[in-house]
Structure formats: C-alpha cells, structure tokens
Amino acid sequence: MSDQNRLGVFKTYKLYVGGKFPRSESGRVYEVTDSKGQWLANAPQSSRKDARDAVVAARKAFGGWSGATAYNRGQVLYRVAEMLEGRKDQFVREVAASEGLSKSKAAAVVDAAIDRWVWYAGWTDKIGQISGGANPVAGPFFNLSTPEPTGVVAVLAPRKSSLLGLVSVIAPVIATGNTAVVVASADAPLPALSLGEVLATSDVPGGVVNILSGVTAELAAPLAAHQDVNAIDLTGADPALAKELEIAAADNLKRVLRPGPVDADWAASPGTHRLTAFLETKTVWHPTGALGAAGSSY
Amino acid sequence: MASAFEYAPAPESRSVVDIAPSYGLFIDGEFTEAAEGKVFKTVSPSSEEVLSEVARAGAADVDRAVKAARKAFEKWSALPGSERAKYLFRIARIIQERSRELAVLETLDNGKPIKETRDADLPLVAAHFFYYAGWADKLDHAGYGANPRPLGVAGQVIPWNFPLLMLAWKIAPALATGNTVVLKPAETTPLSALFFADICRQAGLPKGVVNILTGYGDAGEALVSHPDVDKVAFTGSTAVGKAIARSVAGTDKKVTLELGGKGANIVFDDAPIDQAVEGIVTGIFFNQGQVCCAGSRLLVQESVQDEVLDALKRRLSTLRLGDPLDKNTDIGAINSSEQLARITSLVETGEAEGAERWSAPCELPSSGYWFAPTLFTNVTQAHTVARDEIFGPVLSVLSFRTPDEAVAKANNSQYGLSAGIWTEKGSRILAVANKLRAGVVWANTFNKFDPTSPFGGYKESGYGREGGRHGLEAYLDV
Numbered sequence: 156m157s158d159q160n161r162l163g164v165f166k167t168y169k170l171y172v173g174g175k176f177p178r179s180e181s182g183r184v185y186e187v188t189d190s191k192g193q194w195l196a197n198a199p200q201s202s203r204k205d206a207r208d209a210v211v212a213a214r215k216a217f218g219g220w221s222g223a224t225a226y227n228r229g230q231v232l233y234r235v236a237e238m239l240e241g242r243k244d245q246f247v248r249e250v251a252a253s254e255g256l257s258k259s260k261a262a263a264v265v266d267a268a269i270d271r272w273v274w275y276a277g278w279t280d281k282i283g284q285i286s287g288g289a290n291p292v293a294g295p296f297f298n299l300s301t302p303e304p305t306g307v308v309a310v311l312a313p314r315k316s317s318l319l320g321l322v323s324v325i326a327p328v329i330a331t332g333n334t335a336v337v338v339a340s341a342d343a344p345l346p347a348l349s350l351g352e353v354l355a356t357s358d359v360p361g362g363v364v365n366i367l368s369g370v371t372a373e374l375a376a377p378l379a380a381h382q383d384v385n386a387i388d389l390t391g392a393d394p395a396l397a398k399e400l401e402i403a404a405a406d407n408l409k410r411v412l413r414p415g416p417v418d419a420d421w422a423a424s425p426g427t428h429r430l431t432a433f434l435e436t437k438t439v440w441h442p443t444g445a446l447g448a449a450g451s452s453y
Numbered sequence: 454m455a456s457a458f459e460y461a462p463a464p465e466s467r468s469v470v471d472i473a474p475s476y477g478l479f480i481d482g483e484f485t486e487a488a489e490g491k492v493f494k495t496v497s498p499s500s501e502e503v504l505s506e507v508a509r510a511g512a513a514d515v516d517r518a519v520k521a522a523r524k525a526f527e528k529w530s531a532l533p534g535s536e537r538a539k540y541l542f543r544i545a546r547i548i549q550e551r552s553r554e555l556a557v558l559e560t561l562d563n564g565k566p567i568k569e570t571r572d573a574d575l576p577l578v579a580a581h582f583f584y585y586a587g588w589a590d591k592l593d594h595a596g597y598g599a600n601p602r603p604l605g606v607a608g609q610v611i612p613w614n615f616p617l618l619m620l621a622w623k624i625a626p627a628l629a630t631g632n633t634v635v636l637k638p639a640e641t642t643p644l645s646a647l648f649f650a651d652i653c654r655q656a657g658l659p660k661g662v663v664n665i666l667t668g669y670g671d672a673g674e675a676l677v678s679h680p681d682v683d684k685v686a687f688t689g690s691t692a693v694g695k696a697i698a699r700s701v702a703g704t705d706k707k708v709t710l711e712l713g714g715k716g717a718n719i720v721f722d723d724a725p726i727d728q729a730v731e732g733i734v735t736g737i738f739f740n741q742g743q744v745c746c747a748g749s750r751l752l753v754q755e756s757v758q759d760e761v762l763d764a765l766k767r768r769l770s771t772l773r774l775g776d777p778l779d780k781n782t783d784i785g786a787i788n789s790s791e792q793l794a795r796i797t798s799l800v801e802t803g804e805a806e807g808a809e810r811w812s813a814p815c816e817l818p819s820s821g822y823w824f825a826p827t828l829f830t831n832v833t834q835a836h837t838v839a840r841d842e843i844f845g846p847v848l849s850v851l852s853f854r855t856p857d858e859a860v861a862k863a864n865n866s867q868y869g870l871s872a873g874i875w876t877e878k879g880s881r882i883l884a885v886a887n888k889l890r891a892g893v894v895w896a897n898t899f900n901k902f903d904p905t906s907p908f909g910g911y912k913e914s915g916y917g918r919e920g921g922r923h924g925l926e927a928y929l930d931v
Contacts, residue, residue, distance in 0.1 A: 439896060
C-alpha cells in the first residue's frame with residue numbers, strides 16, 4: 156500500500172568499470188541538475204586514474220569479446236535491448252529530466268534507443284560479409300579479406316543526446332568486438348550511469364563497456380594520449396578539444412572518428428559508418444595448388 | 454661457397470630508355486621550372502652516376518599545382534565514370550607498351566634488380582590501373598551507397614622503394630573515383646613519376662588532373678598541409694606518418710597512411726623447409742629488404758631452428774649481388790647513401806647489443822651503395838634489431854616453442870603490417886592467422902601483391918587500405 160508521504164530512496168550513481176560499480180578513486184562528485192537547474196544527483200567526477208583503470212579493464216576484456224562468435228555478440232546486444240525494455244520507465248524519467256523533454260517525447264527517445272540495440276544486434280554477424288570477402292587475385296592463391304575489431308576504443312558520448320546518442324555510439328563499437336571506455340555527457344550523465352546497470356545484467360562481459368562521468372576534457376586527454384587505446388570517437392568533443400585530442404591521438408596513430416554536428420539527428424537511420432570506423436581489414440593469402448589441367452567437366 | 458660455373462654477364466640494354474639531362478615539374482599539363490629555380494640531381498645507386506637533374510619544388514610550386522588540380526577537379530569529377538575509365542584503361546595500356554623502358558628506368562634510378570622491376574613492379578603497375586579503371590563507372594555498386602562523391606584534390610607523397618608502383622597505388626583509385634592529384638615522388642627516385650607524366654600526355658589526360666612535383670620533404674610537408682587539399686595519402690616512415698596525423702587534426706582532410714613494419718615470418722616445425730627458406734628469402738631480401746611489409750623477424754620453432762638456419766645460410770650464399778641491370782642479379786643496390794648509413798648503423802647497434810651477425814660471403818662492387826644479405830641470431834625481443842624497422846637486407850632470427858608463444862612474439866611490436874606462417878597444418882594456419890594483429894598475412898607464401906587485394910596496417914603501421922574495393926573508400930566522401 157503506497158504512502159503519499161513516503162520518503163523516496165535516492166540512488167547513488169556510480170561508475171561502471173570492469174563489470175563493477177566503483178565510485179571515483181578521487182572521491183570527487185559533482186552536482187547534476189535537470190534542464191531547469193534543479194538538483195538531480197551527485198555524479199562521480201572521474202579522474203585520470205579512473206580513465207586508466209577503465210582502459211586496463213577494456214584491454215583485459217578485448218580477447219574474450221573479440222573472440223566470441225558474432226552470433227553470440229548479437230545475442231548479447233539483443234539482451235541489452237530486452238533489459239532496457241524492462242526498465243523503460245526509469246529511463247523515461249531520467250531522459251526527461253536530463254534533456255528537458257516531455258514524458259511522451261522522452262518515451263519516444265527511449266524506444267528509439269532500445270530499437271538501436273536491436274539494429275546493431277542484427278549487424279554483428281553481417282558486417283563481415285558486407286565489408287570483407289574473397290579477392291580474385293591474378294594467381295593461384297586463395298585470398299580473403301576479413302574485418303576485425305580495432306581494439307580498445309575511447310568514446311566521447313554526445314553532449315546532448317544522453318541516451319539515444321549514447322547508445323548510438325556505444326553499440327556499433329562493441330557490436331564488432333571492440334571494447335569501449337565511454338565518457339558520458341558531462342551535463343547529462345545519469346542515463347549513461349544507469350545504462351551501466353543494464354549492461355551488467357545483460358550478459359555483456361565485464362570490461363567490454365566501461366562508463367565514466369566527469370569533466371570531458373579532463374578524462375579525454377589521458378585517453379587520447381594513452382598508448383593502449385587503439386581508437387577514439389570524438390563525438391562529444393567541441394571543435395577546439397577535438398583538435399587537441401586528435402593531435403594527442405596521433406602519437407600511437409589511433410584511429411580517429413571526428414565529431415559530427417552538435418545537433419546531430421540521432422533518430423535518423425545510422426547506416427554502417429560507425430561500425431566500419433573501428434574495423435581493421437586483414438587479408439590472408441594461401442597458395443591454392445593446382446590439379447591436372449583437364450580438371451573435371453562436371 | 455665456390456660455384457661450379459660462373460655466370461656470364463647478361464645485362465639488359467639501357468638503350469631502351471632515353472633520360473633527358475634535366476626535367477621540370479609537371480603542373481597543369483606542362484613541364485615547368487620550379488618557382489625558385491632550384492634543382493637537384495638524381496643518381497643511380499648502383500654506380501653513383503648522375504642520371505639527370507630535376508626541378509626542386511617549393512611552397513609556391515605546391516600552391517600552383519594544387520590550384521591546377523582544383524581547377525581540373527570540376528570537369529574531371531563531372532565526367533561520366535565510363536569516360537574516366539577509358540582514360541585509365543589508356544594509361545594501363547601505355548604502361549604495358551612501355552613497360553621494358555620503365556623497368557630499365559626504375560632499375561637505374563632505384564637500384565633494384567631488373568628481374569624485379571620487369572617481373573613484379575611493372576606488371577603490377579599496369580594491373581593496378583587496369584583494375585581501378587574498371588571501377589570508375591561502377592562506384593554505385595561498391596557498397597558505399599548510391600552516387601558516392603570524390604573528395605576533391607588529393608595530395609599524395611610516396612617513397613622510393615617502389616616508385617612507380619606506389620604512384621599507381623595512389624593515382625589509379627584517386628582518378629577512378631573522380632579526384633585530381635598532386636603527387637610528390639621521393640627525392641632519390643623522381644624519374645619514373647616524370648615518365649608517368651609523359652604517359653598522361655600520351656593518354657590525352659586533361660591538364661591538371663595529374664600534377665607531379667619532384668622535391669624533398671619540405672615540398673611534401675607543404676603539400677599535405679596545404680589548406681585546399683582535401684585528401685592526404687602517404688606511404689613512408691611511421692615518424693612522418695605521425696607528423697601528418699598531427700598536422701591534419703582539426704581539419705576535414707581525409708587521411709590514409711601506409712607506414713613501417715616489422716613483419717614476423719613464423720616457421721613451424723612441420724613446415725616444408727625448402728619452401729619456407731625460399732619464403733624467408735623472398736620475405737626479407739626482395740628489393741634488398743627495403744619493403745615496409747618485409748618479413749624482417751624470422752620466428753622459427755626451436756626444434757627446426759638449426760635445420761632452417763643451415764639451409765637459409767646455404768641459400769643466401771648463392772644469391773647474386775651486383776649490377777641491377779644484369780638479368781641474373783638477385784640483390785641490387787641500396788637506394789641511397791643515407792639509407793645505407795641507416796642500415797649500417799642499425800646493424801652495428803645489433804652487434805653492440807650482443808646479437809650474433811652473419812653476412813653472406815659476397816663481393817661488394819667498389820662504387821655504389823651495397824649491403825650484403827645479413828642475419829642476426831641470438832636475438833631477444835628487447836634487441837633494437839628485433840624492434841626497429843631496418844629497411845634493408847637484414848633478418849633477425851628469434852625462436853619459439855609453442856604456437857601461443859609464436860603469436861605473442863609476433864604481436865609484440867608497435868607495428869602490424871604483415872606476417873607470414875609456414876606450416877602444413879591447415880587448422881594451425883587459420884588459428885594463427887586469426888590471432889595475428891597484422892593487415893596482411895601470407896601463409897606458405899610471402900610478399901605477394903595484387904590490385905584486387907586490400908593492403909594496409911594495424912596499429913602504428915598506419916590506417917586505411919589500398920587495393921581492392923576497400924581502396925576506393927580512401928578517395929570517396931563516405
């Protein structure tokens with residue numbers, strides 16, 4: 156029986172690193188407010204050390220996740236959609252508060268975010284066929300090109316679209332077998348931190364997605380310079396920061412996805428660009444040998 | 454090892470190529486002097502003979518060439534793909550017609566054996582143009598959406614190890630997709646690009662579509678940092694590649710980089726040893742080891758190490774080093790005195806760090822730049838010769854016991870361009886190939902190339918692919 160005077164239970168929002176929910180090692184938090192300036196929560200303000208820990212977790216998870224079958228990764232991504240569907244009400248509240256949307260608009264955003272997981276779940280075992288294949292070389296060789304994940308990808312989530320934009324940048328990265336260190340929108344990190352709870356209950360192995368909240372520039376700088384990060388998605392960086400990070404990323408030739416427009420329409424059909432941005436092409440050759448010239452006519 | 458029979462000299466004739474005493478820059482369809490009037494000499498590395506004097510481009514020339522390419526872009530990109538295709542088919546055919554001339558020219562300017570320019574470089578150059586010619590009117594079907602658009606002006610900087618082949622890898626896909634280009638060949642090998650300019654004239658290619666700027670690194674830097682260049686394609690050292698990646702930060706320029714390597718060539722105990730030895734030789738001594746995808750680290754399973762090394766040394770002792778124009782020559786000249794100094798210095802470092810050096814017993818000619826085929830044993834993963842790209846005929850030999858150890862050692866590198874696997878066991882090939890972090894894996898073969906086959910690196914070997922359908926993406930706005 157509900158009691159109108161019952162005091163609600165707040166949630167302490169935490170990071171999601173290596174499958175666990177730590178606070179920032181720095182002990183810092185910052186105030187997160189809604190679009191009208193009302194206090195929503197104290198989110199962890201992650202440090203450089205948190206970023207480095209997240210890279211270690213992501214690297215550790217890479218072998219298993221990239222080695223899983225594409226079918227298995229598809230099932231796991233679909234499971235994320237299922238879990239998100241079940242917690243829709245919570246995300247509608249958080250998105251509405253974070254982005255200043257009406258309940259119905261926020262519900263549409265959450266629906267689209269769930270559908271985005273489904274879209275990418277279906278891609279895991281198809282991207283290899285559309286981006287790889289046999290090459291008809293002029294010689295007696297079997298020659299096959301196959302896409303492989305780049306490795307550990309740092310992802311700066313969109314600044315405004317706190318859930319749909321977030322899912323739209325995480326899902327394509329992990330669909331192909333990469334692991335991710337995600338820096339959530341600084342102003343609207345709560346849907347991201349809650350998404351960590353969804354991922355933790357969706358069969359996504361710990362470390363495949365790591366989510367940090369805090370000051371974007373403070374976290375992005377060590378990630379862009381990190382020698383064990385293979386690629387960086389600069390979506391959430393403003394032009395000045397993006398340039399600075401791209402320069403730092405050149406030090407170990409990270410693959411860089413430059414930011415698109417700030418007001419990108421995340422509801423639009425995503426295409427395959429974000430999948431292919433973090434893939435490497437491996438081409439394997441082997442002699443075919445030759446049978447008798449006559450061969451078989453049948 | 455004394456040979457029973459000596460070979461008589463079998464030189465390819467130089468008369469097939471006519472090198473002018475001087476060349477200008479090729480801008481907007483005309484050969485012109487550099488704005489500052491500077492020139493430099495190009496020498497034949499096998500004899501140090503001066504072959505010609507070519508114009509040295511500066512920033513003003515870069516600007517003029519980019520403007521010419523920009524002006525030509527509008528019409529070139531608006532041509533029906535089928536018309537662009539026919540220009541490229543013409544170029545491919547003219548290259549085939551003139552291939553002996555170009556092979557001799559390339560051998561003179563680069564120092565590599567005529568056997569290689571004649572049988573590898575030139576056939577691949579023609580094939581590359583032929584392949585991408587066919588794409589020009591089929592881009593709608595390439596998997597990048599309907600009507601994919603070209604980027605604009607491509608600034609391309611290529612190295613000296615495969616001068617004309619690298620030109621083909623850069624120019625053929627750029628033109629097929631509707632871009633125009635400004636290309637800078639390396640300062641030690643400018644001639645074949647200038648002959649290619651003449652081929653463009655013979656083919657009737659519209660003015661400004663291809664511009665060739667001979668010059669040094671300063672011209673390359675001016676080109677890639679020119680604000681009106683939309684696409685940068687670079688093949689060369691990882692250090693320069695990183696500088697380019699920094700310089701394009703904050704711009705809209707699309708970049709592809711094909712950089713250094715330290716390829717692992719893994720020989721398992723069940724490999725066909727004789728074939729593996731041939732593959733090891735091809736892997737590191739093809740083009741004097743001046744190949745970014747060279748198999749410069751031999752990883753050999755401990756149980757067959759002695760057998761492989763004995764056979765390898767025996768084979769290396771039979772390689773013929775000398776006049777690159779001689780049809781029997783296996784090992785030609787090192788491309789430049791600077792490169793020879795780099796190789797020599799790294800080999801000295803290898804000895805100083807305690808690796809054991811063995812060089813093939815062969816006589817080096819008295820003039821020109823030469824280095825005998827060399828291998829290092831007692832090499833650990835920490836040694837400089839196991840980590841740094843030497844870009845010369847120097848092989849570092851390491852051993853392993855298990856497939857897992859082989860994979861771990863192979864991947865222990867900042868680079869990830871190529872790798873080789875030698876074993877008769879199919880499942881082992883597939884398992885190991887799957888674990889190697891390298892863009893090209895050759896199993897029971899090595900250093901094979903084809904225009905249909907994507908080529909490019911993982912990690913610090915660069916990004917983007919050249920060749921095949923994949924190679925189109927680098928020049929399309931997708």
